[in-house]
Amino acid sequence: MTLDKTKNYLNEKHVGYQIMQHSLAYTAMEIAGAQHVPGKQMIKSVIVKTNSRNIMCVLCSTHLINFTKLKIILNVDDLYLANENEMESLFPDIEIGAEPPFGDLFGLEVYIDRAVSENDDIVFNAGTHTETIKMRYSDFANLAKAKTENFAQHIYTEERSNFGF
Numbered sequence: 001m002t003l004d005k006t007k008n009y010l011n012e013k014h015v016g017y018q019i020m021q022h023s024l025a026y027t028a029m030e031i032a033g034a035q036h037v038p039g040k041q042m043i044k045s046v047i048v049k050t051n052s053r054n055i056m057c058v059l060c061s062t063h064l065i066n067f068t069k070l071k072i073i074l075n076v077d078d079l080y081l082a083n084e085n086e087m088e089s090l091f092p093d094i095e096i097g098a099e100p101p102f103g104d105l106f107g108l109e110v111y112i113d114r115a116v117s118e119n120d121d122i123v124f125n126a127g128t129h130t131e132t133i134k135m136r137y138s139d140f141a142n143l144a145k146a147k148t149e150n151f152a153q154h155i156y157t158e159e160r161s162n163f164g165f
Contacts, residue, residue: 059112
């Protein structure tokens with residue numbers, strides 16, 4: 001059901017995409033290596049929580065959230081990563097850590113890090129740890145109903161990402 005929900009959403013919106021299979025991998029950098037795509041092109045969804053809301057942050061696998069910047073952008077004092085129990089309740093049909101980046105499917109606000117927008121194509125988890133979807137960034141941006149901000153910092157070089165680190 002996890003892949004079907006995402007496929008149905010994309011089909012309803014009439015956007016092109018490609019489903020790709022890969023060996024079991026849990027981190028976005030491992031998936032980039034398994035898929036032989038640049039780490040910057042492989043994007044990940046990270047769920048953060050404030051005292052009053054859940055937010056999906058979408059960033060390149062080569063980046064990490066800068067919580068100081070994100071707190072300022074969100075105008076909050078408290079911000080933390082969702083824990084495993086919170087993730088299970090937000091995404092009951094999705095393998096934990098494999099959330100597709102469409103927050104509106106789950107009733108979440110979405111913030112996209114500006115570095116993601118530098119890609120022509122993006123690859124992301126399709127709800128499992130063995131399937132990804134590749135699509136045009138421009139199509140994703142039109143669907144995501146997200147705010148684009150600069151909240152992540154680059155941590156990995158492309159050389160490392162090509163080897164799955």
